[in-house]
Amino acid sequence: MKIFLKYGSLIAFLISLLGLLYLIKNNSILSLNPIALIIQIASVGIMVWARITFGIKSFHVSSNATKEKLITNGPYKWWRHPIYASIIYFFLACLIAFPNYKTFIAVLIIVFSTxxxxxxxxxxxxxxxxxxxxxxxKAKRIIPFIF
Known part of the structure; x- marks a missing residue:
């Protein structure tokens, strides 16, 4: 079962990279839209906060980097997965900046695989x-106190 989870996570990561590459190719990531930029800057802040809280272990593709103890402080107090949540927020902001069906499909791929x-x-x-x-x-997956 663990091998399935590891490979499943890796495959989902690779699929999300396809969505990212599409957005990069079409210059559909960053814009001058102030709402999208605020969401993306906040997303990067959440990710940095989570990575600092979690430590060096968080810098790899495979899941379950917490072998020794469950981290429940910092952003992990409100989100079970603040790094994944920040990825989702960041790319959903692309839809605000670039509202078209191709961006929607790429973001859907990224959000679903994440x-x-x-x-x-x-x-x-x-x-x-x-x-x-x-x-x-206590801690929600993507939206604190809700989901």
């Missing part, structure tokens, strides 16, 4: 940490 990675990682975390179910009742 969400799949999130689910794969949660399966591992549930197996690894007995207190993960309790933690998941």
């Amino acid at each position: 969400y799949v990675r999130m689910l794969f990682e949660e399966k591992e975390l549930i197996e690894t940490f007995e207190n993960y179910s309790e933690y998941s009742k």
Whole structure:
């Protein structure tokens, strides 16, 4: 099962890269739209905060980087997956800046594959940490206090 989760996460990551490459190719990532820029800057801030809180372990593609202890402080107090959430926020902002069906499809691919990675990682975390179910009742996946 663990090998399936690792490879599934890797495949989802590679699929999200296809969406990213499409957005880069079509210059559909950054714009001068102030709302999109604010969302993207906030997303980068959340990601940096999460990476600093989590430590060097967070800089790899495979899921379940938390082998020794469950991180529940910093942004992990509100989000179970602040890095994935920030990726989703960042690319949803692309739809505000570039509202067309091609951008929609690319962002949908990125968001869906990121969400799949999130689910794969949660399966591992549930197996690894007995207190993960309790933690998941307090911290939400993508939107604090809601979802």
